[in-house]
Amino acid sequence: MIQKKILSLDTIGGRIAFIRGEMRQEDFAVLLGVSRMTLIRYEKGERQPDADFLKTIVAEFGVDGSWLLLGDGDLPSIKLTPREAALLDNYRHCPDDAQRNLETMGALLAQSSAGKKKVG
Structure with a gap:
């Protein structure tokens, strides 16, 4: 992977x-x-x-x-995959506390994935 x-x-x-x-x-x-x-x-x-x-x-x-x-100003636009766009849309429709929870969970998942070694 x-x-x-x-x-x-x-x-x-x-x-x-x-x-x-x-x-x-x-x-x-x-x-x-x-x-x-x-x-x-x-x-x-x-x-x-x-x-x-x-x-x-x-x-x-x-x-x-x-x-x-x-780093000032707007982030350049990037093309999102359909899955990324759906995730962003869901995030935008969450209340503030749920958005913070999603941000925390995303950071934890990214750290967890970064710590795994490739098996092969």
Whole structure:
């Protein structure tokens, strides 16, 4: 089973990884004119991207530069699977206390999944 990494949008590296989405790091790096290792370091927060790299992301993906750089503004739209859309719709129709419970449960499930080792 492939496990998706939980992204933190609190960092520029997390926002870059969010924009990359399911695209392979190699393909994303080539598109943006950097090496895969450079991209990995950006996403991990080991290096800060330069202005040219950020301008290229803004131009190629149409994201708000302020969001990319600072996390301010609206999250770029992403295409949800039907299951994800249904889950979000259910969440939005819950009262506040139920939403908080769902958030807590989701975080616990994600931590539990991240802690399991792949058997194979």
